[in-house]
Amino acid sequence: MDKLIYDLLVIGGGINGAGIARDAAGRGLSVLLCEQDDLAAHTSSASTKLIHGGLRYLEHHQFGLVRKALQEREVLLRSAPHIISPLRFVMPHAPELRPVWMIRLGLFLYDHLARRQVLQSAEAIDLTTHICGAVLRPGFQRGFVYSDGWVQDARLVVLNALDAAERGATILTRTAVVAAARENCSWRVTLRTPDNQHQLVFARGVINAAGPWVNRLLGDVLEVTPRHSVRLVKGSHIIVPRLFNHPYAYLFQNPDNRIIFAIPFEDDFTLIGTTDVDFRGDPGKVKIDTAETDYLCRMVNRYFAKEITPADVVATMSGVRPLVKDQATNASAVTRDYTLELDEKGPPLVSIFGGKITTYRKLSEQVVDLIGPRLDNHRPTWTASAPLPGGDIPKADFHAFASGLARQYPWLPAPLLQRYARAYGTRIHVLLDQARSLGDLGECIVPGLYEREARYLVEVEWAQTAEDIVWRRSKLRLHLKPGEETALERWLTAYHAKAKQTPATRRAVQEPAP
Template structure:
C-alpha cells in the first residue's frame, strides 16, 4: 500500500467501482479501491456485452434512462475504440407479436432521443434480399435494422482500473473489506488480502460499490441501515458455433414479450442471451440451469432455419444483475436505472444501487461530484472527452491503427495482430516490449498465448490466475484446448512469482478443440 489515509476508499471492483475510482483519482482525490476477487469477476463480466440504449425499455416508458444511455453510447465508443465498436442489429418482424407501426415508432424515438455522430439510424429491410435474411426461416420477409455498440465488458473494467492507477489510485484485487467503522469523522477500514493478512486504512468518504453485495455490505460490514434495496435478477447466456457468416447481430421478439440477442462472437461463435429470472441464491454461485439453456435454444430456433439445441452449446455464463428494486412484478421490467445514496450519519458513505454498463461513466461522474461536495476539494468532471488506456488511436480509427501495427510488425500473424490491437490498442507496443519476432515473445504457452503477454497481464492488469487470463482479460478460453486452463495454471505456478491461487469456479471449456 502506498498510504494509510485516503480521501476515498471504494469497495467493489466491478464497472461502477472502477469507474468511480478512475473519475475520483482524475480529480486529484487520493483513492484506494479494494475488490475481494478479480476485477470484473462477477456481474461486470457476465453482461450481454452491449453498449446500448435499451430499445425494449421504451415499452416501460423509461425515456430518461434510454436517453441517458443513448447519449453515453458515442461517448464510450470514442473513449475506447479498440474494445468497443458499432454493431448493426436486425429485428425480423413477427406479425403475431408487436405490430410494425409500433416498432417503427420505437425505432424513430431510439434514433432521435439523443444526438448521433458515429452510429447510423434505423431503416426497414427486405429479408428476402438482405444478407441477414439468409440464416432465418423463410416466413420472415420483413425486418428492421438499427445501431448500438459492442464492448469487451471485463476489459472495460480493467482499463478503468488501469486509468485510475495511472492517475494515482491504489488498486488492490483479491482484498476484501472485512470491517468498516466510523471514528471521529472518518472511516477506519479493515482489509484482508488473499494470504489472510489484515491492515487498516482510513478514509474521509467510503464508497459502497459492491454490486450484488451492496445490501450485505451495509448491514454486515458497515452496519448502516438503508431503505434502498437491490433486486437480484439472473441473466444467463449460451455460446454456440457460428450460426452465420455476416457481421449483423439479431434481436428476436418472443411470445413471452421478452427479447433475446444473437450476436457474432469471438470470430468463430454466436452468443445468445439473455434470460431474466429472480435470483435468491448466493451471488457468487450463480449458474445457468437446464431450463434456461432450453429456453434460449427454443427462442433462437423460432427464427433460425437451422434449430439450435442444447448439444450445440460449447460454453455458457451467468451473472446476477443487482437492479434497483422498483417493486416491479416482472423481473424483465425492473428498471436498469441507478440511485446514489449518501449516508451522513457520521463520516459519509456513498452506496450505489443498480445501474448498467452503458451508463457507468455517467454514474461515476455523478458519484464523483457527490464525493467532491463532501470533501470540499477536487478539480471537476473530466471523463466525457477522455480516452481509456489504449484508446488514443489516431483519429479514433481502429482500421488504420491495425494497418499501422501490421506494417510496424510484419512478423505478427494476422489473427494475432488483430487480437492484440483489439485488446490493447495503443498499449500493444508496451505489451510487445520491443520484440522483433515471435521467438522474442517467449514461450508459446498455449496456442496464440505467448510469455510476453502473460507477464504484461500479470504486471499491468492484475491477472493472477489462468481464469483471469483466459476468460476475463481475453476470451482465449474459447480457442485453446480443453485442458488449456490446467496447462496455463501450471506454467504460472512455475514462472510467475507470487501468483495468487484462484478460488474462481472452473469454466466450461469448448469441446472439439
Template sequence: MQQQVYDVLVVGGGINGVGIARDAAGRGLSVLLCEQDDLARHTSSASTKLIHGGLRYLEYYEFGLVRKALQEREVLLRSAPHIMWPLRFVMPHDRSMRPAMLIRAGLFLYDHLARREILPGSRGVDLRHHPAGAPLKSGYDKGFIYSDGWVQDARLVVLCAMDAREHGAEIVTRTRCIEATRDGALWHVVLQAENGTRRRVSARALVNAAGPWVAEFVDQVAGIGSQHRIRLVKGSHIVVPRLFAHHYAYLFQNPDKRIIFAIPYEQDFTLIGTTDVEYQGDPAQVRAGQDEIDYLCEMASRYFHKQVKPGDVVWHYSGVRPLLDDEASNAASVTRDYSLELDECGAPLLSVFGGKITTFRKLAEEAVARLQPLLGNDAAPWTATAPLPGGDMPAADFQSFLKLIKTLHPWLPVRLAERYARSYGTRMAHFLAGARHLDDLGEEILPGLYRAEVDYLIQEEWARSAQDILWRRSKLGLAVPADGEAVLTRWLKAYFASATQENNGALMAARLGA
C-alpha cells in the same frame, strides 16, 4: 503505526467501482479501491456486452434512462475504439408480436432521443434480399435495422482500473473489506487479503460499489440501514459455433414478450442471451440452469434455419444483476436505472444501487460530484473526453490503427495481430517493443498465448489465475485445448514460485549488504 488516510475508499472492482475510482483520482482525490476477487469477476464480465440505450425499455416508459444511455453510447465508443465498436442489429418482424407501426415509432424515438454522430439511424429492410435474411427461416421477409455498440465488458473494467491507477489511485484485488467503522470525520477500515493478512486504513469517504453485495455491505460491514433495496436478477447466456457469416447481430422477439440477442462473437461463435430470472442464492455461485439453456436454444431456433440445440453449447455464463427494486411484477421489467444513496451522518457513505454498463461513466461522474463538497474538492468533470488506456488513436479510428500495426509488425499472424489490437490498442507496444518475430515473444504457453502477453497481464492488469487470463482478460478459453486451463494453471504456479524465490533472494542480499 499511523494509518494511511485516503480521501475515498471504494469497495468493489466491478464497472461502477472502477469508474468511480477513475473519476475521483482524476479530480485529484487520493483513492484506494479494494475488490474481494479479480476485477470484473462477477456481474461486470457476465453482461450481453452491449453499449446500448435499451430499446425494449421504451415499452416500460423509461425514457429518461434510455436517453441517458443513448447519450453515453458515443462518448464510450470514442473513449476506447479498440474494445468498443458500432454494431448494426436486425430485428425480423414477427406479425404475431408487436405491430410494425409500434416498432417504427419506438425506433424513431431511439434515433432521436439523443444526438448521434457515429451511429447511423434505423431503417426498414427486405430480408429476402439482405445478407441477414439468409440464415432465417422463411416467413421473416421484413425487418428493421438499427444501431448500438459492442464492448469487451471485462476489459472495459480493467482499462478503467488502469486509468485510475495512472491518475494516482491504488487498486488492490483479492482483498475483502471486512470491517468499516465510523469515527467522526473518518472511516476506519480493515482489509483482508486472500492469504489472511490484514491491513488497516482510514478514509474520509467510503463508496459501496459492491454490486450484488451492496445491501449486505451496508447492513453487515458498515452497520447502517439503507433506504433502498435491490432485486437480484440472473441473466444467462450461451455460446454456440457460428450460426451466420455476416457481421450483423439480431434482436428476436419471443411469445413471452421477452427479447433475446444473437451476436457475432470472437470470430468463430455466436453469443445468444439473455434470460431474466429471479435469484435468491449466493451471487458468487450463480450458474446457468438447464432450463435457461433450453429456453435460449428454443427461442433462437424459432428464427434460424439451423436449429440450436443444448448439445451445441460450447460455453455458457451467468451473472447476477443487482437491480434497484421498483416492485415491478416480473424480473424483465425491473428498472435498469441506478440510485446513489448518500449517508452523511458522520463520515460519508455513498452506496450504489442498480445501474447498467452503458451508464457507468455518468454514474461515476454523479457519484464523485455528490462527494466533492464533503471533501473540499471542486475539480471539474473530465472523463467525457478522455481516452481509456490503449484508446488514444488518431480520430478514434481503429481500422487505420490496425492497418498500421500490420505494417509495423508483418511477422505477426493476422489473427494474432487483430486480437492484440482489439484487446490492447496502443498498449500492445508495451509487450511488442523490440520484437521482430514470434520467438521474441517468449514461450508459447498455449496456442496463441505467448509469455510476453502473460507477463504484461500479470504486471499491468492484475491477472493472477488461468481464469483471469483465459476468460476475462481474453476469451482464449474458447479456443485453447480442453486441458488448456490446467496447463496454464501449472505454468502460473511455477511462474509465481520463481518470482517469490527471486524476491526472497533479493531481500536476503539487501539485508546482508546492510
C-alpha cells in the same frame, strides 16, 4: 507505524467501482479500491456485452434512461474504439407480436432521443434479399436494422482500473473489506488480504459499489440501514458454434414480450442471451440452469432455420444484476436505472443501487460530484473527453489504426495482431516493446498466448489465475482444446513462486515510442 489514510475507499471492482476510482483519482483524490475477487469477476463480465440505449426500455416508458444511455453510447465509442465498436442489429418482423408502426416509432425515437454522430440510422430491409435473411426460417420477409455498440466488458473494467492506477489510485484485488466503522472524521476499515492477513486502513469517505452485495455490505460490514434495496435478477447466456457468417447481430422478439440477442462472438461462435430470473442465492456462485438453456434454445429456434439444442452449447455465462427494487412484478420490466444513496451520519458513505454498463461513466461522475465537495474537493468533471488506456486512436478510426499496425508489425500473424489491437489499442506498443519477431514474445504457453502477454497481464492488469487470463482478460478459453489450459496453470505457478523469492512492486506502464 503511520496510518494508511485515503481520501476515498471504493468497495467493489466491477464497472461502477473501477469507473468511480478512475474519476476520483483524476480529480486529485487519493483512492483505494478493494475487490474481493478479480476485477470484473462477477456481474461486469457476464453482460450481453452491449453499449446500448436499451431499445426495449422504450416500451416501459423509460425515456430518460434511454436518452442518458444513448448519450453515453457516443461518449464511450469515442473513448475506447479498440474495445468498443459499432454493431448493426437485424430485427426480423414477427407480425403477431408487434405491428410495423410500433417498431418504426420505437426506432425513430431510438435514433433521435440523443445526438448521434458515430452510428448509422435505422432502416427497413427486405429479408428475402438481405444477407441476414438467408439463415432464417421461411416466412420472415420484413425486417429492420439499427445500430448499437459492442464492448469487451471485462476489459472495460480493467482499463478503468488501469487508468485509475496510473492517476495514483491503489487497486487491491482479492482483498475483502471485513469490518468498517466511523471513527472521528474517518472510516476505520479492516481488510482481509490475499494471504488471509488483516490490514487496517482509514478513509475520509467510502463508496459502496459492491453490486449484488450492496445491501449485505451495508448491514453486515458498514452497519448502516439503507433506504433502498436491490432486486437480484440472474441473466444467463449460452455460447454455441457460429450460426451465421456475416457481421450483423440479431434481436429476436418473443411471445413472452422479452427479447433475445444472437451476436457474433470471438469469430467462431454466437453469443445468445439473456434470461431474466429472480435470484436468491449467493451471487458469487451463480450459474445457468437447465430451464434457462432450454429457454434460450427454444426462443432462437423460432427464428433460425438451423435449430440448436443444449448439446450444442460450448460455454455459458451467468451474472446477477443488482436492480433497484421497484413495483415491477416481471423481472424483465425492472428499471435498469440507478439510485445513489448518501449517508452523512459522520464521514460520508455513498451506496449505489442498480445501474447498467452503458451508464457507468455518468454514474461515476455523479458519485464523485456528490462526495467530492464533502472531502473538500471541487475539481471539475473530466472523463467525458478522456480516452481510456489504449483508446487514443487518431479520429477513433480503429480500422485505419489496425492497418497501420499490420505495416509496423508484419511478423505478427494477422489473427494475433487483430486480437492485440482490439484488446490493447495503442498500448500494443507497450506490449510489443522492442519485439522484432515471434521469438521475442517468449514461450507460447497455450495457443494464442505468448509469455510476453501473460507477464503483461499479471504485472500490469492484475491477472493472477488462468481464469483471469483466458476468460476475463481474453476469451482464449473458447479456442483451447481440453487440457491445454493446464500449461498456463503450470506457468503461473512457476511465475508466482519466482515472484515470492524476488518481490517486486507492480510494474508501471511506460509508453515507448511507437
